[in-house]
Amino acid sequence: MTISPELQTHQSFWLASTLPSSYPALSQDIAVDVAIVGGGIAGITTAILLKQAGKQVAVLEADRVAAGVSGHTTAKVTSQHQLKYAHLIKDLGVDKARLYGDANQAAVEQVATLVQKYSIDCDFERQAAYVFAETSDTLASVHQEVEAAQSLGLPASFAPTLPLPFATRGAAKFSHQAQFHPRKYLLALAAQVDGDGSYLFEQTRVSTVDGEHPSQVKTQTGFTVTAQDVVVTTNLPILDQGLFFAKAYPRRSYLIGCPIDPAQAPSGMFIGTGEGYRSIRTTPTDDGGRLLLIGGEGHKVGDVSDTEARFDRLAIYARDRFGVVPAYHWSSQDMMSFDQVPYVGRLTPAHQHTYVATGFSLWGMSNGTASAMVLRDLILDQPNPWAELYEATRATPFVTQDSLKKNLEVGAHWVGDRLKGLFDSPDSVEPGEGKVVNAGVDKVAVYRDPAGTAHSVSAVCPHLGCIVAWNAAETSWDCPCHGSRFDTEGNILQGPAVQGLERND
Ligand SMILES: Cc1cc2nc3c(=O)[nH]c(=O)nc-3n(C[C@H](O)[C@H](O)[C@H](O)COP(=O)(O)OP(=O)(O)OC[C@H]3O[C@@H](n4cnc5c(N)ncnc54)[C@H](O)[C@@H]3O)c2cc1C
Ligand code: FES
Structure with a gap:
């Protein structure tokens, strides 16, 4: 099997279907209320929510906005995070599991509100999100997930059949979720951030953050942003003090995009279960067609060198299950939190005005948006129902089997x-x-x-x-x-x- 790479674009469809942004680099020292380091979904959403609240903000992006992980995602916007809620109830208890579900449901609606408020043309579509089973073992887990999600008040039900062209055993269905074009969405929000005393700088890599209230955010070109509060949304924080590199690990994942007859395109967002699961959705293309996105083949970063074989396996799946061939392929990585919940809030207990958001665990469209809502409220010193759940300085499971194994692996790599x-x-x-x-x-x-x-x-x-x-x-x-x-x-x-x-x- 070959995926005929010469016939494909080795680029994210989201980047290939939008124009590059061109904000200036920081070229002088400036002062703002809040400096935000990193222009992905977490950073841009935090910036717009704070600007709406009257703060003057500056987003400092090392490369181009919405071109990092957020420009390489599958962009399902949903509280349905594969098999999540039964595990959360078991590991963290019902109350925290409910807060997690509430935060992510609220994030879906926050995205919808921003799309409407700024009339953003970003292919936003309401869709159901399904996690499906193909074996009787995984079917039992799916039933448990429906029960768990329903007990938390989430819009979940069991769907015995799915609009997919291959047999499944049924799925947990979350109604009224959403999907969008992440770059059309984020570039439109970025345009709202820039102006009226707020700024967006690209090609501006931050090297350090010194002091607090005010902080000096230092960039590699020597210019400094002075800010009362600093938010570090660089996917994994560039500041090491919070030890987030030991509380989460990077997971790489692969995607292909295959043109599909719109009449054959499945309606909904789908994800399988177990080893070798696939994530599936479609998206409209500018020529009136539809592209089928299939993702999967994830692994810990650096564990695999023959990464091209991963695309081949996705292409075989696309051919066998949908009769389509890829036109795009790309890959990216996200930080996986060891206790399944992102780390959002103060960098360390000693920091009162330096914040981070990381560990979205491949669900950052909703978790990144929820993080922005938490960070806005922390900076504005107003209550937030999810701040304690997401608290970045919470006691972390350094000694769970998984975290111990992953950190030992880091040690083993080092040596x-x-x-x-x-x-x-x-x-x-x-x-x-x-x-x-x-x-x-x-x-x-x-x-x-x-x-x-x-x-x-x-x-x-x-x-x-x-x-x-x-x-x-x-x-x-x-x-x-x-x-x-x-x-x-x-x-x-x-x-x-x-x-x-x-x-x-
Ligand atoms: C293949 C794949 C599929 C996914 N599918 C989904 C999905 O369907 N639904 C979902 O909810 N989530 C999904 N996710 C997860 C989601 O895409 C991520 O969680 C989210 O995009 C992370 O956003 P972010 O803002 O943390 O990071 P990014 O988007 O990477 O933003 C961080 C930014 O910080 C910048 N930066 C880094 N260092 C510096 C520095 N020193 N100075 C200044 N700037 C800096 C980077 O250039 C980057 O632009 C997926 C992830 C992957 C990898
Ligand atoms: S990313 Fe930490 S040692 Fe390389």
Whole structure:
């Protein structure tokens, strides 16, 4: 099986179907009420909600707004988070599970309100969200999920049949959920943020935040934003003090987009259960057609180098289940919280005016929006029903089986990956290949391009010193510890690192 990559766009459909944004870089020192670091869904939504409340805000984005994880998502906007609520009730209790459901339902409605208020043309559609079973084992879990969700007051019911062209055993159906084009939505919100004493800066990477109330937000070009409050929404916070890199781990996930006859396009948003699950939805295209999105094949960042095979498996599924072939393929990663709930609020107990939001666990369209509502209320010093549930400084499960395993794996990467490539030299890297090799005592990440030229950078991640791993599909160096990513010249593609890999000439 081949997915004929030459016939496909290796880019997120959301980026391919919108124009790039072009906000200026910060070019002088400024002062605002609130500085927001990172222009994804969490940052942009926080900015607009605070501006609505009368604050002057500045969004500082290292690259381009809505081009990070939020530009590479599936963009289901729903409180239906696969098999979630039965687990939450078991692990955290009924009260916290109810708050989680309420927060995410409110987030769906918050998105709908913003779409309406600013008349945003973003293909917003109300759809039911289904989590479906294909085996009798998973059917039992689906029934438990319906029961759990109903007990929390969520709009859940059991659907014995689904509008899908293959057999299922039934699904938990959440009614009146939503889907949209995330970049059309976020770019329209960004345009509302900019102006009237508020700002949006792109190509402005923040390196540190010093002091509090006021804070000095320092950028790599040397300019500073002075702000009474600072919100860090860089997916994984670039500030290490809260140890969020040890409370969550990065998970990479893959998506393909396949043109489908609109008459055959399934109505609804779907996700399977168990290993090898698929996430499915459709979206309109500007030529009046419809694109079927199929996602899945997730794994912890850095664990897999032959990432191209993941797209092949999605393409086979698309062919076998829907009779369609991909026109787009892309991948991205999100931070998974160990206790299944995002971390939103103060950076540490000692910080009163520096806030973070992370750990959306692949459900950041609703969780990122809910986070923005929590952050707005914390900054405005007004009550929020979900602030305690999401509290970033809550006691965290460092010692659950999962977190212990993942943090031990980080330790193992830190030590074990130093043995990688011990006997390989740069000459052993084939054209089109990336490999960590030894050059004297240094670990070097070498990519040889198809023309045979070697591009070599230090393999040591500048965040906390792990050794990067090759990602063949994205032609990038990915850090297995906390998910920083770099291009073959060492430039940062994704944090928490705030510096690139050192050039090794
Ligand atoms: C494949 C995939 C499918 C998904 N599907 C869904 C779905 O269907 N529904 C759902 O609810 N969620 C989904 N998610 C999850 C959701 O997309 C994410 O949780 C959400 O987009 C994260 O938003 P964010 O604002 O935290 O991060 P981002 O969108 O990545 O924004 C962070 C921004 O911070 C910037 N930044 C980083 N470092 C700095 C710095 N030093 N200075 C300044 N700026 C910086 C980055 O450039 C970036 O633009 C999916 C995720 C993936 C990977
Ligand atoms: S991202 Fe933390 S060590 Fe690389």
